[in-house]
Amino acid sequence: MNKRRPYVRPMDGWWRRNPFFIEYMVHEGTALFVAAYAGILLNGLLHLSRGEAAWNVWLDGLKNPWYIGFHLLALVAISYHTYTWFKIMPRTMPPVIVGGKRLADGAITGGGLAVAAAASLVLLAAVWGMAR
Amino acid sequence: MSENQRTIEIEVLRYHPEKDQVPYQQVFQVPFTDDMSVLQGVQYIKDYLDGSLSFRWSCRMAICGSCGMMINGEPHLSCETFLRDYYPARVRVEALAHFPIERDLVINMEGFIAKLESIQPYIIPKEERTLAQGEYLQTPEQLKVYEQFSSCINCMLCYAACPQFGLNPEFIGPGAMALLHRYNVDSRDGGKAERMELVSSEEGVFHCTAVGYCSEVCPKHVDPANAVNQNKTNAAADYFLRFLAPKGGAK
Numbered sequence: 001m002n003k004r005r006p007y008v009r010p011m012d013g014w015w016r017r018n019p020f021f022i023e024y025m026v027h028e029g030t031a032l033f034v035a036a037y038a039g040i041l042l043n044g045l046l047h048l049s050r051g052e053a054a055w056n057v058w059l060d061g062l063k064n065p066w067y068i069g070f071h072l073l074a075l076v077a078i079s080y081h082t083y084t085w086f087k088i089m090p091r092t093m094p095p096v097i098v099g100g101k102r103l104a105d106g107a108i109t110g111g112g113l114a115v116a117a118a119a120s121l122v123l124l125a126a127v128w129g130m131a132r
Numbered sequence: 133m134s135e136n137q138r139t140i141e142i143e144v145l146r147y148h149p150e151k152d153q154v155p156y157q158q159v160f161q162v163p164f165t166d167d168m169s170v171l172q173g174v175q176y177i178k179d180y181l182d183g184s185l186s187f188r189w190s191c192r193m194a195i196c197g198s199c200g201m202m203i204n205g206e207p208h209l210s211c212e213t214f215l216r217d218y219y220p221a222r223v224r225v226e227a228l229a230h231f232p233i234e235r236d237l238v239i240n241m242e243g244f245i246a247k248l249e250s251i252q253p254y255i256i257p258k259e260e261r262t263l264a265q266g267e268y269l270q271t272p273e274q275l276k277v278y279e280q281f282s283s284c285i286n287c288m289l290c291y292a293a294c295p296q297f298g299l300n301p302e303f304i305g306p307g308a309m310a311l312l313h314r315y316n317v318d319s320r321d322g323g324k325a326e327r328m329e330l331v332s333s334e335e336g337v338f339h340c341t342a343v344g345y346c347s348e349v350c351p352k353h354v355d356p357a358n359a360v361n362q363n364k365t366n367a368a369a370d371y372f373l374r375f376l377a378p379k380g381g382a383k
Contacts, residue, residue, distance in 0.1 A: 005149035006240040007231030011298050017205055020345045021295060028341075088344055092361040 027084035033077035086112035140219050142173050144185065145226040155233060158182075159222070161166050170223060171199050171210035174237070187237035194351055197287030201237055202226040207292035207349045215330050221332035230291055230346035232297035244288055247304050250330060251312040256323030272318040279313045281314035281359055283352040290356050296339050303339035304330065306356030313359035316366075332367040340364070 015021040047058035063069060089112055090105035097103070142162050147155035159179045168176075171189055178185045186211075189199040193211040201210045204224050215223065222318065231239035289304035297305045304312075312331065315322045331337055334353050340360045347357040 003150045004234065006234055007147055007149070007155060007228070008232045011230075012294075014295050014298060018345070020348065021343070024345075026342050088342055091344055091347060091355065091357045092342060092364075094362050094365075097253075 027081060030077040030081040030084075034081060037074050037078070082116050083113065086116070086128045135164050137165055138219060140173070140215050141222040142170075142177065142215075143222055143224045144174065144177070144231075145159070145224075146185075146236055147227075148184070148235060157224075162215075164219075166214075166216045168215050170201070170203055170208070170213045170215060170225065173215050173223070174210065174225060185237075186235045195285060197285035200228050200289050200292065202229050202286045202292060207258065207289040209287060209289070209351050228288055228292040230294065230301075231288070239286065239288075242303060244286075244291065244305075244306050244308070247308040248286070248311070249309050251304070251315075251327060252323055253311050253315065255315060255318060255321050256326070258320060258322035268320040270319055277319070278314045278317045281310045281317075281354055283356050284310055284314070284356075285352055287351065288349065289349045290354075293343075293345040293349040295343060295345075296341060300339055302335045304335050304337075306360055307342075307354075309337060309363060310354050310356040310359040314362060316363075328366065328370055331363045332370060337361075337363045337367055 015025045044055075044058050047054040086109045090108045093108070095102050096108065139161050141159055143157050143159045145155050146152070146158045160181050162175075162176050162181075163174050164173060169192075171192065171358060174185065174187055175189075179188075187199070187201070189211065190196040191198070192211045194209050197209070199210045200207060202208075202225070203210065203213050204218065205226075210225070225237065226234045227237045228239050231244075233243065234240045255268075257268070284307060286307060288307060290310075294303075294306055297303050309331075312327050313323050316327055337360050340357075342357065342361060344357045346360075347355045350356060
């Protein structure tokens, strides 16, 4: 008789087993803030399409301290999401060869973060200019 | 043993299929010296404390890939992990995660071997050459493209690090995909179209959610996550380009 009886361990709570997995769930979780923020902007667009009065209702809503608090929270979450996005980037793309040598992971991550920061600043300046 | 000998507790996850319904922990008091690896610790248990303890090992120098274990919950080669780094705390040793336990620290690797076979881990020559025509030549630049991925020793630590493999054992997984990539990008190889069908299949690369832990634990710096993710791009390119240039299953 075959005495083999391979035991399969359960996967319940797998993401709590290793700090690396917890961090993974946190950075994946921050994507929900990106989605939530897109929802807020779409809601604003919907109000805009209903005329000036509706638009002003949405704008006034934004001044609520809870809403401002959420914006700050979303900013932190989205910043962290951006950081982890570019941190994993070197693992997700083909090697970049510069001058016969492979571009270091740090250069790819740093370059990505610099571009993201520059794009955010340009956008902020443009919106600021239009609002004045 | 030398005079600076100390005693450490090693907690081992035991499982004997003929008598145990589920695995259980057993703690052993193991005398050790600074130069002793976790592998030597479990060897001490087998030699002096309990001869029924089962585990795999061979080279003792991180090249055969046999002695992978979960050590305090992290996948490591036990031969290059040292007891001194855990002392005075207890060391927890368990069979590689995500694989069925055959007995004690021995996992069932049949699924992995089948995956390894399925990727055709050998060069499928682009052009047949006779002996008289000589060897297949390659430049150092062409070697560099795949060299890192050829360092895999099939230790399966990356599978023990991959929750997606744990959740879907059908997933071809990081190690086999790194080897698949190694042959696909070899300038002498012509088997890419055949292997891409596996890359794009249900068991293929899209199970991966870029956790990235596989590359962290790889003892040979293969970076299997990179192989998997490059092939997501390749599979997507194949999907869209088939409309322009049909090949393989899309023909």
